[in-house]
Amino acid sequence: MSNSNFTRRGVIKTGAVAGAGLALPTIFTASSAAAFTNEPTGGSVKIGFNVPQTGPYSEEGLDELRAQELAVAHLNGEGDGGMMNTFSSKALQGNGILGKKVEFVTGDTQTKSDVARASAQSMIQKDGVIMINGGSSSGVAVAVQGLCQEAGVIFMAGLTHSNDTTGKDRKANGFRHFFNAYMSGAALAPVLKNAYGADRRAYHLTADYTWGWTQQESIQASTEAMGWSTVKDVRTPVGAGDFSSYIAPVLNSGADVLVLNHYGADMVNSLTQAIQFGLRDKQVNGKNFEIVVPLYSELMAAGAGSNIEGVYGSMNWNWQLQDAGTQAFVKSFGEKYGRPPSNAAHTCYVQTLLYADAVTRANSFNPCAVAEALEGFEFDGMGNGSTLYRAEDHQCFKDVLVMKGKENPTNQYDTLEIVETTPVAQVTYEANHPMFGGDEASLGTCNAG
Amino acid sequence: MDAIILQILNGLDKGSAYALIALGLTLIFGTLGVVNFAHGALFMIGAFCAVTLQRILNISYITIDDTQKDFLGNPLKVESPYVKAWFGEDFGAALIDWSVPLAIILSIPVMLLVGYIMERGLIKHFYKRPHADQILVTFGLAIVLQEVVKYFYGANPIQTPAPGAFTGSFDFGVLLGFDPNVIIYPYWRLVYFAFSAVIIAAVFAFLQFTTFGMVVRAGMADRETVGLLGINIDKRFTAMFGLAAAVAGMAGVMYTPILSPNYHMGMDFLVLSFVVVVVGGMGSLPGAVLSGFLLGILQSFASMNEIKALLPGIDQVIIYLVAIIILLTRPRGLMGRKGVMED
Numbered sequence: 031m032s033n034s035n036f037t038r039r040g041v042i043k044t045g046a047v048a049g050a051g052l053a054l055p056t057i058f059t060a061s062s063a064a065a066f067t068n069e070p071t072g073g074s075v076k077i078g079f080n081v082p083q084t085g086p087y088s089e090e091g092l093d094e095l096r097a098q099e100l101a102v103a104h105l106n107g108e109g110d111g112g113m114m115n116t117f118s119s120k121a122l123q124g125n126g127i128l129g130k131k132v133e134f135v136t137g138d139t140q141t142k143s144d145v146a147r148a149s150a151q152s153m154i155q156k157d158g159v160i161m162i163n164g165g166s167s168s169g170v171a172v173a174v175q176g177l178c179q180e181a182g183v184i185f186m187a188g189l190t191h192s193n194d195t196t197g198k199d200r201k202a203n204g205f206r207h208f209f210n211a212y213m214s215g216a217a218l219a220p221v222l223k224n225a226y227g228a229d230r231r232a233y234h235l236t237a238d239y240t241w242g243w244t245q246q247e248s249i250q251a252s253t254e255a256m257g258w259s260t261v262k263d264v265r266t267p268v269g270a271g272d273f274s275s276y277i278a279p280v281l282n283s284g285a286d287v288l289v290l291n292h293y294g295a296d297m298v299n300s301l302t303q304a305i306q307f308g309l310r311d312k313q314v315n316g317k318n319f320e321i322v323v324p325l326y327s328e329l330m331a332a333g334a335g336s337n338i339e340g341v342y343g344s345m346n347w348n349w350q351l352q353d354a355g356t357q358a359f360v361k362s363f364g365e366k367y368g369r370p371p372s373n374a375a376h377t378c379y380v381q382t383l384l385y386a387d388a389v390t391r392a393n394s395f396n397p398c399a400v401a402e403a404l405e406g407f408e409f410d411g412m413g414n415g416s417t418l419y420r421a422e423d424h425q426c427f428k429d430v431l432v433m434k435g436k437e438n439p440t441n442q443y444d445t446l447e448i449v450e451t452t453p454v455a456q457v458t459y460e461a462n463h464p465m466f467g468g469d470e471a472s473l474g475t476c477n478a479g
Numbered sequence: 480m481d482a483i484i485l486q487i488l489n490g491l492d493k494g495s496a497y498a499l500i501a502l503g504l505t506l507i508f509g510t511l512g513v514v515n516f517a518h519g520a521l522f523m524i525g526a527f528c529a530v531t532l533q534r535i536l537n538i539s540y541i542t543i544d545d546t547q548k549d550f551l552g553n554p555l556k557v558e559s560p561y562v563k564a565w566f567g568e569d570f571g572a573a574l575i576d577w578s579v580p581l582a583i584i585l586s587i588p589v590m591l592l593v594g595y596i597m598e599r600g601l602i603k604h605f606y607k608r609p610h611a612d613q614i615l616v617t618f619g620l621a622i623v624l625q626e627v628v629k630y631f632y633g634a635n636p637i638q639t640p641a642p643g644a645f646t647g648s649f650d651f652g653v654l655l656g657f658d659p660n661v662i663i664y665p666y667w668r669l670v671y672f673a674f675s676a677v678i679i680a681a682v683f684a685f686l687q688f689t690t691f692g693m694v695v696r697a698g699m700a701d702r703e704t705v706g707l708l709g710i711n712i713d714k715r716f717t718a719m720f721g722l723a724a725a726v727a728g729m730a731g732v733m734y735t736p737i738l739s740p741n742y743h744m745g746m747d748f749l750v751l752s753f754v755v756v757v758v759g760g761m762g763s764l765p766g767a768v769l770s771g772f773l774l775g776i777l778q779s780f781a782s783m784n785e786i787k788a789l790l791p792g793i794d795q796v797i798i799y800l801v802a803i804i805i806l807l808t809r810p811r812g813l814m815g816r817k818g819v820m821e822d
Contacts, residue, residue, distance in 0.1 A: 085634070088629070106599065271748075272738060274493070274737075274779075275490075278482070278779075279485075281662075282481055282482065298635075299636065299738055302739060303737070306668070306736075307664075308647055313660075317680065333739060336638075337639075350550075370550045414755075440547065442551065
């Protein structure tokens with residue numbers, strides 16, 4: 031037999047004291063801390079631009095930074111307002127965001143995922159930024175997007191083209207305006223069929239990381255759907271420099287098209303070397319040998335020089351478009367910096383304005399309110415025609431440009447020409463598409479910190 | 480068979496670049512005892528000599544063409560190179576077209592000067608310091624140099640095409656009895672191979688058949704004794720540093736049509752070149768050349784689809800695997816002197 035000192039009253043009293051004790055820190059925290067991560071309290075709000083300022087993509091990063099600075103100036107009512115004048119939403123008034131002056135800090139991603147995460151973390155923890163924008167690599171975008179999700183801030187991705195960013199790695203706090211590899215394939219395939227025929231044999235050289243893999247998968251799927259066959263896909267190391275040992279086997283592979291799933295310096299080098307090996311002078315299977323570069327940028331095109339002439343690719347946007355939004359942005363950017371903006375610059379500029387607009391429409395900086403304002407948001411006047419931020423995966427859906435290297439360029443910026451504007455319906459896919467993580471892919475829940 | 484011949488050809492031009500850089504590295508290590516991690520930067524500076532000459536030759540005067548518009552809708556500013564105005568359209572265009580080979584003339588004095596300044600201004604202070612200090616300081620110098628180049632030229636690769644006469648490919652297959660277009664090889668890569676062979680032969684001839692070279696070789700073998708004979712060996716070794724810089728620079732100039740120059744290209748070659756030196760034997764000039772070609776060809780073979788199917792990723796590690804095997808079984812390298820690296 032044992033004696034017990036427990037009584038009903040004693041248990042209730044002890045429980046109440048313990049409960050109060052446990053709740054105490056939370057009560058204090060709740061009364062003293064912000065409702066969400068880095069809630070702006072003064073007369074200004076700070077956002078972070080995380081771009082490659084050094085390393086192989088730094089030219090793109092610096093162009094993004096130019097556009098981001100321009101966007102901040104326009105948000106604060108400086109300059110001519112750029113695309114704010116053509117944006118279909120009229121919520122922004124040029125008085126900052128919700129009346130708070132916009133300030134920014136910059137970080138250097140160096141195009142390295144770990145460095146980009148550290149830089150974003152520093153901006154969130156030390157500088158108190160409420161949104162992060164920028165980047166020129168899908169590896170970086172996926173890493174920083176994950177960090178922003180954990181930290182409870184919004185990530186407005188810059189140049190990231192991998193399907194994974196809004197596919198299997200999609201996050202509730204992350205949003206992508208840039209198009210993706212699937213869209214490149216869907217837009218390019220019909221143009222390639224028209225130009226080169228339906229009976230072609232393609233050889234892929236693919237950058238060995240997330241972007242290269244998803245682009246190769248997308249281009250292979252879309253070209254095979256129209257009748258092409260794929261001879262081989264060879265993964266090449268990023269930054270290989272000399273691709274000759276990968277190009278030489280193409281010569282006798284039976285392929286009559288080489289698809290270069292390379293970007294930046296790798297694309298410039300592999301394309302140049304493929305031309306040197308005389309691939310475009312060859313006849314295979316009774317047809318002219320052709321080269322395709324599925325993802326173009328103006329800066330890459332300038333680097334590739336005359337080698338790019340007549341080569342097909344795709345872009346998210348190009349400064350030569352004639353719509354009012356593009357013209358307003360090109361004028362603002364061109365007058366300030368003396369050069370036309372790249373499509374990396376464009377996407378960062380638009381993302382910054384879209385974030386500010388969403389905050390204004392939500393009347394809150396709370397990331398979950400901002401996310402809700404962006405989800406399913408339809409807009410126009412930003413250079414891509416009518417555009418939808420799809421709620422299910424936070425991917426923007428808009429027209430895609432098919433480009434071709436200009437045959438007779440007249441000046442240093444005249445490197446690419448627009449061959450076709452592929453309508454959005456042709457590049458739209460289901461949110462649970464197998465290339466985007468299938469049914470298992472999920473945004474998760476929004477994190478406000 | 481055709482694939483094997485193609486990869487041997489590929490390996491030869493890759494190996495040419497490795498051999499030229501490794502030759503310079505070995506010259507510096509053999510004479511001054513310095514492990515120079517800034518040597519890749521010298522290759523990169525050489526490449527940017529080609530870019531610089533190309534830009535100089537393309538310096539233009541501007542005329543306004545009212546019939547064309549720029550991206551802002553203003554009348555187009557048309558640029559016309561001065562060389563065409565001064566020397567006539569054809570000769571001016573030829574000068575621009577041949578800017579890469581012509582850049583050799585620019586690169587030699589530039590690289591000799593860079594080498595001299597580097598050696599006298601910084602590296603000589605580290606002769607008696609441990610190799611770790613030398614590696615740190617020269618590596619730091621390499622980063623500074625590449626950032627300086629990036630500041631002036633940007634981060635993107637810059638096209639420096641070969642002269643029009645060397646565009647296109649040579650059909651080796653036809654020579655060897657294959658069908659046309661089976662084994663083709665770019666003309667410029669053949670030029671590069673021939674160029675590197677000439678440079679390597681010239682360096683060996685200089686060391687072998689001149690009094691200066693004989694003294695340097697004697698100094699490499701026994702620095703103290705040569706000094707006791709009243710010969711200022713330090714002065715000659717400084718000249719060798721300049722020579723090594725010039726060799727790296729010329730290798731960089733001629734490589735630009737193969738690999739569009741960017742500020743990081745030196746670093747990409749540096750690590751591989753050190754492996755080449757270690758495999759060839761530290762301080763052995765013939766070893767550096769032999770292992771440069773050997774590893775270039777091995778790397779090309781490892782990139783063959785058939786090999787990669789058997790050993791995925793082998794193309795990325797083959798050079799380092801060879802280095803590990805050599806260091807384990809023959810620490811002094813293929814042609815290194817007995818005792819070196821074997822303590």
